[in-house]
Amino acid sequence: MKFFQRLVKPKENIETKISDFESVASFWKFITQKDKWYLEYLPQQFDDLKSKLQELAPLIIETTNDLRYNLNFKNDDYWRIIQWDNLIFDLKLEDKLKQYCSNCKNEIRLLQRHPKLICKDCKNNLTSSDGRKVEFFNSEALGYGCQGYYSETNQIERYDYDECYIDSKIFVAKEGRFGGIIIELKE
Numbered sequence: 001m002k003f004f005q006r007l008v009k010p011k012e013n014i015e016t017k018i019s020d021f022e023s024v025a026s027f028w029k030f031i032t033q034k035d036k037w038y039l040e041y042l043p044q045q046f047d048d049l050k051s052k053l054q055e056l057a058p059l060i061i062e063t064t065n066d067l068r069y070n071l072n073f074k075n076d077d078y079w080r081i082i083q084w085d086n087l088i089f090d091l092k093l094e095d096k097l098k099q100y101c102s103n104c105k106n107e108i109r110l111l112q113r114h115p116k117l118i119c120k121d122c123k124n125n126l127t128s129s130d131g132r133k134v135e136f137f138n139s140e141a142l143g144y145g146c147q148g149y150y151s152e153t154n155q156i157e158r159y160d161y162d163e164c165y166i167d168s169k170i171f172v173a174k175e176g177r178f179g180g181i182i183i184e185l186k187e
């Protein structure tokens, strides 16, 4: 599913064409030369992008997979990266887009709303700040958030925080938009 189909106005003063470059690869090398290249460029800025998309696709896939592996972007900026990924959806190649657990880096299902999730195994290793295992459940009614408990207390001993830890990393638990519990790396 494609999210964040925001209408984006291209920057008026950019008239870069992919065909002005020696090759699609050299175009891609040029626009991704900065770490946060996606803050500067969106696909809508390039008139002839659609005609070069087949050639561009593997480069986009490699680059955004790498961003998701290293997680060196802010959640608030992720929609810009998604604009590039959505081109891959257009080609029905979305299976090639990868997402990784923000703790152990195992591959998990791509979820565009939440690029910094942890995997099921890591969910079992969440602790309080003093090292006791904790777990989270949905509050009784949808829309009322989630509640933490110390593990193996039969949901009796409450853990009244949404932050939790694995080693020195901090994670945040919240209710998923459609229910369930989302655990993400804290920014």
Ligand SMILES: [Zn+2]
Pocket (backbone or CB within 6 Å): 101, 102, 103, 104, 105, 106, 118, 119, 120, 121, 122
């Ligand atoms: Zn994991």
